[in-house]
Structures are given as structure tokens and as C-alpha cells.
Amino acid sequence: MYFMDNNQKNKNLRLINEISQLSAITDFVENLVEEWELSPGLAMSLNLVLEEAFTNVVFYAYNDEKQHVIDLNFSKNGDQLKIVLTDDGSEYDPTQKPDPDFDVPIEKRNVGGLGIFLIKKIMDTVEYQRKDNKNYLVMTKTLKL
Amino acid sequence: MNLNEIKNDKVVIIEIEGRLDTTNYNQLEKKLLENIESNNKNLLIDCAKMDYVSSSGLRIFLMALKKITSLNGKFVLCGLQENIAEIFEISGFTSIFQIFENQEMALKVF
Numbered sequence: 001m002y003f004m005d006n007n008q009k010n011k012n013l014r015l016i017n018e019i020s021q022l023s024a025i026t027d028f029v030e031n032l033v034e035e036w037e038l039s040p041g042l043a044m045s046l047n048l049v050l051e052e053a054f055t056n057v058v059f060y061a062y063n064d065e066k067q068h069v070i071d072l073n074f075s076k077n078g079d080q081l082k083i084v085l086t087d088d089g090s091e092y093d094p095t096q097k098p099d100p101d102f103d104v105p106i107e108k109r110n111v112g113g114l115g116i117f118l119i120k121k122i123m124d125t126v127e128y129q130r131k132d133n134k135n136y137l138v139m140t141k142t143l144k145l
Numbered sequence: 146m147n148l149n150e151i152k153n154d155k156v157v158i159i160e161i162e163g164r165l166d167t168t169n170y171n172q173l174e175k176k177l178l179e180n181i182e183s184n185n186k187n188l189l190i191d192c193a194k195m196d197y198v199s200s201s202g203l204r205i206f207l208m209a210l211k212k213i214t215s216l217n218g219k220f221v222l223c224g225l226q227e228n229i230a231e232i233f234e235i236s237g238f239t240s241i242f243q244i245f246e247n248q249e250m251a252l253k254v255f
Contacts, residue, residue: 019167019168020168022166022167022168023168041228044196044197044228045228047197048197048199048232051166051167051199052199052200055167055199055201100236100237102237102240106210106211106214106241107211107214107215109207109211109241111200111203111204111207114200114203114204114236115199115200117235117236118199118200118232118235118236121235122235
């Protein structure tokens with residue numbers, strides 16, 4: 001017997017390109033986990049994924065000092081969770097960043113690329129798209145129901 | 146995040162409490178560098194009360210490990226919560242750091 005959850009859910013969070021917005025992400029994830037009845041253990045993973053993706057954009061996507069909007073869209077269809085991060089920064093595909101090399105001695109070990117690596121490990125799929133001068137980072141995960 | 150420092154003649158223990166993230170990693174960085182500059186080369190970081198870490202925090206741990214190792218000191222961690230231990234594992238940190246269950250066990254290496 002299958003338990004069918006056809007209930008589609010959708011939520012948006014609009015942020016600006018400032019690191020102080022991380023607390024808004026944390027609050028949002030806390031509410032999302034409760035409202036969508038996600039497993040509490042997922043909260044930390046989602047916070048981590050979102051912090052890595054968001055800070056990457058804030059630190060590296062903009063060449064000006066202006067305020068920019070960064071949009072996060074969350075959707076859930078059955079056991080499929082999808083998060084899309086959209087920004088109007090310069091074109092950059094973080095998924096192309098090489099994974100950190102673990103087989104080197106400590107003194108040569110570099111943490112560059114660890115953020116996107118953590119995203120790739122926690123989520124099931126991570127894809128980048130460039131459309132209408134915007135970056136789209138699309139991340140999905142199958143939830144354990 | 147709160148940082149609590151305990152010094153004895155052998156080792157400096159730094160207890161991290163709360164979230165270690167992009168907004169506050171520089172506080173930990175500052176504390177670690179202050180100790181290294183004061184020639185405190187034996188550091189134990191107690192993570193029992195740290196409930197979140199992102200790559201900004203992991204980067205600081207690695208920075209400290211590299212610096213202290215090059216000075217022939219010891220940089221040891223203890224008390225990782227389960228989900229934090231998982232992040233360490235994914236990041237390939239489990240094999241390069243000395244990690245103990247609690248302070249008592251960790252203190253034996255100094």
C-alpha cells in the first residue's frame with residue numbers, strides 16, 4: 001500500500017546581498033521544517049546548504065556596491081524537495097568547481113571549494129542554469145518520509 | 146556563539162557554544178591566532194555545545210591545524226555532536242584531525 005502525498009507546497013524567501021540575512025534564512029528554515037513537517041535533523045543540513053549557497057553569491061557574484069535581491073524558492077511535491085536560488089550577479093557556475101582533494105598532506109590541504117562540495121554531498125542533485133542575465137542554482141533532495 | 150577559554154600549564158581549552166558560521170567565525174579565528182602568537186601551541190577545542198558549523202568554521206579549524214602542526218604543537222578537537230561529526234566526515238576532516246569523545250580523553254594526549 002502506498003501513501004500518496006500529492007499535496008504540492010511552495011514558499012519563497014526574498015533576501016538582499018548582506019551576510020546579516022543569514023538569520024532570516026535560519027528563521028525561515030525553522031518555520032519551514034515545522035510547517036511542512038520535515039524531519040528536525042534536516043534543519044541543520046538545509047541551513048548549511050543555504051548558508052554555503054547564499055554566502056557564495058554575496059561574496060563573489062557582485063562587482064558593484066549596490067544592493068541586490070537574492071530569491072529562494074522552496075517547493076515540495078510528495079517526497080521531493082526542491083530549492084532554487086536566483087541572483088542577478090555575474091555568470092558563475094559553482095557546480096564546476098573541482099572537489100577538494102583529500103589525498104594530500106595537511107600542509108597542502110586547501111579548503112577552497114568545500115562549501116559547494118558540502119551542498120553536493122547533502123543534496124541529491126545540484127544544477128546550474130543561466131537565464132535572462134540571472135544565475136539559477138537548482139538543488140533537489142528526496143525526503144525520507 | 147560563545148567562546149569560553151580555560152588555561153592551564155599544559156593546554157588551552159576553548160569551548161565553543163552555539164552556531165559557528167559566516168557571521169562569527171572571525172571571533173574564533175582571532176582567539177586561535179592570539180593563542181598561537183602567545184606561543185600557546187597546545188590547543189583543545191571542545192565542541193560539545195557547538196550545534197552548527199559551516200565551511201567558514203571548518204576553514205578556521207584547518208587554518209589552526211596547519212599553523213600549529215608547523216610549530217610542532219597539538220591542535221585537538223573533542224565532543225562533536227552527531228550531525229557535526231557527519232559534516233567533518235563529509236569534509237574529509239575526520240582523518241586529519243585528532244578527535245576525542247570528551248575533554249577528559251582528549252587531555253591525555255597533551
